[in-house]
Each structure stands twice: as C-alpha cells, then as structure tokens.
Amino acid sequence: MSRRYDSRTTIFSPEGRLYQVEYAMEAIGNAGSAIGILSKDGVVLIGEKKVTSKLLQTSTSTEKMYKIDDHVACAVAGIMSDANILINTARVQAQRYTYAYQEPMPVEQLVQSLCDTKQGYTQFGGLRPFGVSFLFAGWDKNYGFQLYMSDPSGNYSGWKAAAIGANNQAAQSMLKQDYKDDITREEAIQLALKVLSKTMDSTSLTSDKLELAEVVLSPSGNVKYQVRSPESLSKLLVKSGLTQPAAEAS
Template identity: 80%
Template sequence: MLFLEAPVGVGFSYTNRSEDLQMLGDRITADDSYAFLIRWFKRFPSYKSHDFYIAGESYAGHYVPQLAELIYERNKGANKESFINLKGFMIGNGAINEETDQTGFIEYAWSHAIISDQLYKDILKDCNFKDTNSQTTLCSNHVKSFFQAYSDINIYSIYTPTCLNSSGNGKRPRNLLLAPPLFTQHDLWHKLPSGYDPCIEDYVEKYFNREDVQRALHANVTKLEVIRKWNDSPDTVLPIIRKLLNAGLRVWIYSGDTDGRVPVTSTRYSIKKMGLKIKEGWRAWFHMHQVGGWVVTYDGGLTFATVRGAGHQSPSRLFVYNNRCLEGSAIGILSKDGVVLVGEKKVTSKLLQTSTSTEKMYKIDDHVACAVAGIMSDANILINTARVQAQRYTYAYQEPMPVEQLVQSLCDTKQGYTQYGGLRPFGVSFLFAGWDKNFGFQLYMSDPSGNYGGWKAAAIGANNQAAQSMLKQEYKDGITREEAVQVALKVLSRTMDSTSLTSDKLELAEVFLSAGKVKYQVCSAKSLSELLLKFGLTQPPAEAA
C-alpha cells in the first residue's frame, strides 16, 4: 500500500519554488501524482505487473477519478515502461457533484434533527444550489443559522463527542477542511469544530511537531507555506466516473453514515444522477453476524456501500470490518462433555520457520482458554490482560474467576478502545472456552468492537459466515466431544482458504474435565494427522514401491 501526499504543500510535502503554490488546482494535482507514479514504478519495477487501484476520501472524490482518467488516457499510448496496470478506484465520503453534494448536505442535517423544519424549508426556498455565486441576503442569513446548529457538534461524525480544552469547559475550534462554495463565504464556516476523532487534530499537531518524528520522516520544516489559492475545481466528476466505468474499471464508493460533511444523502443523490441500472439491490452486509452497513451494486462495475456508525474517514475507526485483517479461521463447538477449539494456521511464506508453540490457541487460566483470529500483536496484549485479571480475581477470592465475568471484563477493555481519541480498536476476534461451577462448560465469541455472546458453535476469522452456515446444519444438541472434533474439522476443511487439510495447517485444543479437574489439552501434530485420516478428511500417505 502506497500513501501519497497530494497536492504539494500538504503535510510535509514542499516545493523549492513558492510560485508553484499559486498554480495549484485539480489538473496540476493529477499531473504531479501521475509523474510520481511513473517514477516510482521505474524505481520499483517488480510492482509494475501488479493490479493497481487508487483510493481516497473527501476532496479526493476529485483527485482519485481525475488521476484514474489521466492514467487511462496515457496508457493508450504508453510503452512497456510507462504503462500502469490500473484496475479500478475507490472513493470514501467524497465530493463528486457540487449540486447534489449541497442538497444532500442540507437534507442530512434536517433528517438527523440538527436543523429545524422551518430552517430546512427556508434554505430550500431561498438558496440556489445551482448558482452559488448569486445568493440573496435572505439565503445568507439562513446559512448562518445552519452553521450555528452545527457549531456545537462534530460535523465529521455527528454522534462523536467534541474535544474539550484542558479546563474541560470549552471546545477548541478547528477549520473545516472541505468547503462547498455556497458556504465558504460565511465566517462561521471556519469556526466549526472538525476532525473525525474528538481530539485527533490536537494529537496530530503535537506528534508531527516533535523533532524526533520530523527527523524520522526526513521532513523539511523550514517555513512551509500554506496553500491559499486553488485555480480549478470542476462542479462535477460524474462524467469521468461514467467514462471509466464504460472503460471497464471497477469503482467502489462508500459512505460512513454519521458523517454530516459529505453525508450519505449527498452520495446517493450523486450516484442516482448517473442513471445506472441496479444489478443487485439494496442489502445489508455483515461482520461477525452484525450489520456492518448496506450495499447496492450497479451494472457496469460500480458498488456503493455504507459503513454503519462511521464518520467522514471510515477506515480510521472501522478498519476491523475488513476481513483481510482477520487472517486464518477458528471454530469453537460446545459439547456435553467439553469445548473444542480448532484453528487454521496461516503460513504466509515457505521461508518461515514452523513455530513450536501454538499460534491460534492460548491458555488464559486453568479453566479458560481461547482461540484468536486477527492481528496477533493485539491478541497478545489482550491475552496478557485477561491472564492478569484472572490471577487477581483468584488472589482476592481464592477461587477461579467465572468464565463470563472474565470475558465481559476483557470485552469492556476492547470496547473502550473504540470510544476515545488517539486509540484504534483491537483488530482481533476471540473464541473463549471454559468451565466454572456456576454454568459448567461455556463458549463465548467476541468481535473487535467488544460485543460478545454465548454460543453452542461459532466461527471467527476469514470465511466465518460460510463456516457459521455449515455449523447450523452440522451441529446437534447433546453432541459429544469426539463428535464436536469431527464437525469442527469437517467445517474447517470446507471453508479454509487452503486446498488441502494437513496437521501442519491446523491447531486443535480441548477443554474438559478429568478426575474432577478442568484440563486444557492441545492435540499433537501426530494425533491430529490420525484424526484427519480417521474422519476421511485427508488421504493416507502413498506406500513406497
């Protein structure tokens, strides 16, 4: 993944000629970005054959399709050295059509009870969205009232708390980064609190002004100039998007549905204006059995999706919805005499040395274990936290911590990391297996957001929905531990990404009672191979001739 600061002048990017900053606009930005890509691919030619996609958010609703169009046109006369293997692009909460952007902007504020019915009617009556240069005094007054309604909340994420100053009794105002022409003429526009996270701009400013950070980035910090002039910005990029769809490129447009700045209403109106035929209708998409948002697919290669609960920059908060972060699969099954956990090891390279310890299964306490799917560094932090909590409880009360109480405590920690500035959610899901004197054997599943629930059979990680569907068919009440092992291996064999099921790609652990005590047992590679052969899930080794 390659991150590019554009146009020149943003971040720590700079030019040696001050006059360059007076020439900036959409066209120059596309030209400079294209020149960078040509030089980058020349320096790293091993990536030239890879499929290439462009992604951006907010005003990148202009940058991304304009750069894609430039690549598409230049590819027509390109040689082997300058050809870029462009396959598509993605835009998030992007400004793509001025008229519908502004209409949806107003409608979103009204539909979410931010402005009154009367103000909504007045703006529609007295303001001309088609000609933003000829607004009346009456319209100007309405727009000022509109700004006032937004002045006490975060327009980029309307349900996120605003950042309070150090005394806790006031907000630090921030400039809005993306301004529609109808509204920029009003001073109050520049006083609205902004930034996705309540205090993210405070953190970013302090962080990037640290000398050690600037040295690490090789940043030029000698009186960087501010961009004050923008020379060209077309009212719409819809014709470009339509042109590239017709050329066979794939296009994804997505919206965080709590963004008030370029809201989902604006994007839906803009897409509707293209007159595309629906291929697959409006439907929910799911993550960990919870609705993650809604999606609709159009003929020609355009997909529009919403991200439920996300603001202006969806990935900064909800990156964990991407199942690619959740490498490998894990399945848990509750039986009458124990709990079975089976996990898929992800061997990403044949050069990696095989680990002698478990990769997916972890013992938390004598009576609780877990299976994980996701970012292992995140998992290690949470597992250590759970171990400490379990030991503290045992020390205080002289008995093991109840399984659900331990799970709930850990999930409270995970959920807290979705609520505060400067933090990101833990990118890991868990299956917890355990036994206590209150409820016997138990199986819990927890997603990255901190939600958890008790299950008879559950799956996490890659292809978890397919695995869950199979578990519904295969699971039966009163199942024994041996039968649970067979079901888990069978389901995993049909849903894991690998084409062959072998012991070196799997881990199997069980929690059960032995002589009245809870026992956690990890199956050896030899025993696992025998089980796969016994259940007909792998072929026996060929006999030597």
C-alpha cells in the same frame, strides 16, 4: 463518502456507523479461520495456521490457541500483536481475581472484563480498535462448559458453535445445519474438521496447518486444557477421511 468520517474512532457517520471499528472487523475477515463448538463433555477449538514452516518449533509455539487460566482458553483471529496484549490483560485479570477471592474467575465475568477494555479503544480519540476477535472456551461451577465470541467493538455473546476469521459466514451456516444439542466432544471434533476443510483457503487439510485445543473435565473433576499434537491430528484427519493420499503416505 466515508472518507469524511473514518479519520477518528469517535466520529459517527450520518448512518450511525463507526468506520474504524468496521475496518478492524474487515482485518479479521482476512485472518485464518477459527471454529469453536460446545459439547456436553467439553469445548473444542480449532484454527487454521497461516504460518507453516519446517523450521517452526510447533511444540513451544502456537499461532491460534492460548491458555488464559487453568479453566479458560481462547482461539484468535486477526492481528496477533493486538491479541497478545489482550491475552496478557486477561491473564492478569484472572490471576487478580483468584488472589482476591481464592477461586477461579467466572468465565463470563472474565470475557466481559476484557470486552470492556476493547470497547474503550473504540470510544476515545487517538486510539484505534484492537483488530482481533476471540473465541473463549471455559468451564466454571456456575454454568459448566461455555463458549463466547467477541469482536473489536467490545460486543460478546454466548454460542453453542461459532466461527471467526476468513469465510466465517459459510462456516456459520454449516455449523447451523449440522450442530446437535447432545453432541459429544469427539463428534464436535469431527464436525469442526469437516467445516474447516470446506471453508479454509488451503486446498488440502494437513496436521501442520491446524491447531486443535480442548477444554475438558478430568476424571478427578479438575478443568484441563489440552492441545492435540500433530501426530494426533494426523490420525483424526485419517479417521475423518479428510487427508489427501499423498499426506497419508508420508
């Protein structure tokens, strides 16, 4: 029945649904998982890498984590070519705001601006929705550390902990059970690793299948975005008891 109504993004079905937007969300459900957790001393983003190869230069390329501005970063699930367009758009908007007002762009204002762009692609004929969801992590002087999730429809919302990508419903349920309001950043990392180990498609959790990024405040009060190295991830996995014996031996 849906075939009559899914040829355009501008056609509503009798139930009031936009099938093209729902198809875009379905594409995200097949992508690698990403989890974001808000703690009292930072925001943690962790993602499952789908492209793993010994030839991949991991020090210069990331699949899931991207820096937008000094105070904002994001994790991605979905079609990466779509994500690159939106990330570049967000970077330009952040720099324009900084140039105009001589201060960093508030995190929610940046997210809302990008979601307005995404919503426009669900509204006009001849376009298709961006097949990508984001987890935005950032800090500003108005609300401190913040975590937002957005989807192809242009909706966004603030979260204490959120998951996107494959098996996101199972991950969300685990986060709901184990999250605490006074969680520290180290505890948030342990929780994220635990949830990802139980929801990702791979049978074993190793450092080459993960990307972990954090948004923190330095002792001087500056916002700092940092991505953990594979060596640091391996130590975290051993500490969490999630590494297989064979991986530890190597």
